[in-house]
Amino acid sequence: EIVLTQSPATLSLSPGERATLSCRASHSVSDYLAWYQQKPGQAPRLLIFDASNRATGIPARFSGSGSGTDFTLTISSLEPEDFAVYYCQQRNNWPLSFGGGTKVEIK
Amino acid sequence: EVQLVESGGGLVHPGRSLRLSCAASGFTFDDYAMHWVRQTPGKGLEWVSGIDWNSGTKGYAESMQGRFTISRDNAKNSLYLQMNSLTLDDTALYYCSKGPFRGWTHNYFDSWGQGTLVTVSS
Numbered sequence: 001e002i003v004l005t006q007s008p009a010t011l012s013l014s015p016g017e018r019a020t021l022s023c024r025a026s027h028s029v030s031d032y033l034a035w036y037q038q039k040p041g042q043a044p045r046l047l048i049f050d051a052s053n054r055a056t057g058i059p060a061r062f063s064g065s066g067s068g069t070d071f072t073l074t075i076s077s078l079e080p081e082d083f084a085v086y087y088c089q090q091r092n093n094w095p096l097s098f099g100g101g102t103k104v105e106i107k
Numbered sequence: 108e109v110q111l112v113e114s115g116g117g118l119v120h121p122g123r124s125l126r127l128s129c130a131a132s133g134f135t136f137d138d139y140a141m142h143w144v145r146q147t148p149g150k151g152l153e154w155v156s157g158i159d160w161n162s163g164t165k166g167y168a169e170s171m172q173g174r175f176t177i178s179r180d181n182a183k184n185s186l187y188l189q190m191n192s193l194t195l196d197d198t199a200l201y202y203c204s205k206g207p208f209r210g211w212t213h214n215y216f217d218s219w220g221q222g223t224l225v226t227v228s229s
Contacts (some may be wrong), residue, residue: 032213034216036216038150042221043219043220043221043222044202044216044219045219046216047216048217049207050215087152087217089152089215090213091215092213094212095154095166095168095169095216096154096157098151098152098153098154100151101151101152
């Protein structure tokens with residue numbers, strides 16, 4: 001099973017700042033990595049698929065990069081609605097697996 | 108707009124069974140794989156099971172194999188999860204989610220329902 005490790009666990013930033021979130025895979029997942037955003041009381045929402053492709057309706061301030069075992073989600077300038085928990089997920093190997101999440105909180 | 112609405116959760120004793128349902132709308136249901144994903148505070152998000160567009164192939168996480176059965180009824184735009192021999196560890200919020208392809212094996216999840224809560228307790 002592919003283990004995805006996200007860091008940091010919590011990121012404390014102010015609106016307007018840049019957020020950089022990391023996801024590291026225990027083995028290569030090629031570029032088959034997705035990112036999700038989850039707000040309290042809501043379901044996860046797909047942000048990025050296949051490492052760098054924004055899902056429909058996702059603002060351009062969200063971008064993804066990486067391949068193999070190291071991936072990054074960048075939020076270029078945090079908006080108030082971006083404070084949430086972010087998860088990565090790999091689809092290269094069975095079983096499909098998720099990272100433990102990074103909480104982006106208001107500083 | 109894609110809508111996925113889960114139902115069937117509730118409180119159940121260990122060893123008993125429960126059947127979850129998911130009603131889908133807003134897309135051509137029988138063109139896509141579908142999945143169940145669960146979430147707990149302790150274990151986070153966990154893929155449970157997936158089924159391809161015409162029920163030809165299905166897959167389960169190892170801990171659910173032999174206890175859970177995924178199925179779909181394309182005529183009713185519905186997805187199901189039959190859960191047997193439930194344990195305390197199955198307590199979770201269960202999400203119905205849509206895959207982007209016809210096959211289930213290498214998916215991300217492009218739409219999610221709001222979830223149905225399953226609580227296993229004596």
